[in-house]
Amino acid sequence: MELNKIELLIEKYFQGETNIVEENELRTYFSSLNVAQHLEQYKPFFGYFSLAADQKFAPEIPLQSIPKFREKDKKRNLAWLSIAASVVVLIGIGTYIYYNYEDANGKQDLGTYDDPEVAFRQTQKALALLSNHVNVGIESVHYVKEYQKSKELIFKQ
Structure with a gap:
């Protein structure tokens, strides 16, 4: 009876329909010494899972492999x-x-003229403006000369 049950569990296992309790039954059966002759081929398969569950991974990290920064x-x-x-x-x-x-x-576009007559008229306009301002300055110099003459009359040196 137990042999039929184990065969059904193996079929269910390979179809992916077993639960954890049934898988544990299969592991315990195949880890025992009395396994049926025709099921011996599955013994390494289920024995591997029991061995793998017992193994622990303990990595060894050598401390000297870590680079140390020197000054x-x-x-x-x-x-x-x-x-x-x-x-x-x-x-x-x-x-x-x-x-x-x-x-x-x-941005240093100073203005250029293609027509020489337009350029001449613009130059004349600019020079006339400059001349007016220079003449105002010259009038101020005449006042300074008048002041100088008055000062010389008063303070006769």
Whole structure:
């Protein structure tokens, strides 16, 4: 009777329909010494699971394999980090100057004229404006000369 039950459990096991209690029955049966002759082929299969359950994984980590940073390595890394930071800063400054120089040169449009007569009239207008301002300045100089003459009359040196 027990042999029929074990055969049914094996079929259920390979179809994936067994529960934990039935799987434990199979493990205990195949770990015993009296296994039927025609079921001997399954003994290593179920015996493996019982052996695997007993095994514990204990990894050994050698402490000397962990790299230790020496002071020399830290200084070398700091030196490379400083060099890299300097390069980044120089590239940033160079880019800033390049784009600002392009903008400054592009905005220095002083005005050009294709027609020489228009250019001549604009030049005359600019020079007339300048002349008016210079004449105002010259009038102020005449007042200073008058002041100088009055001062000389009063304080006769």
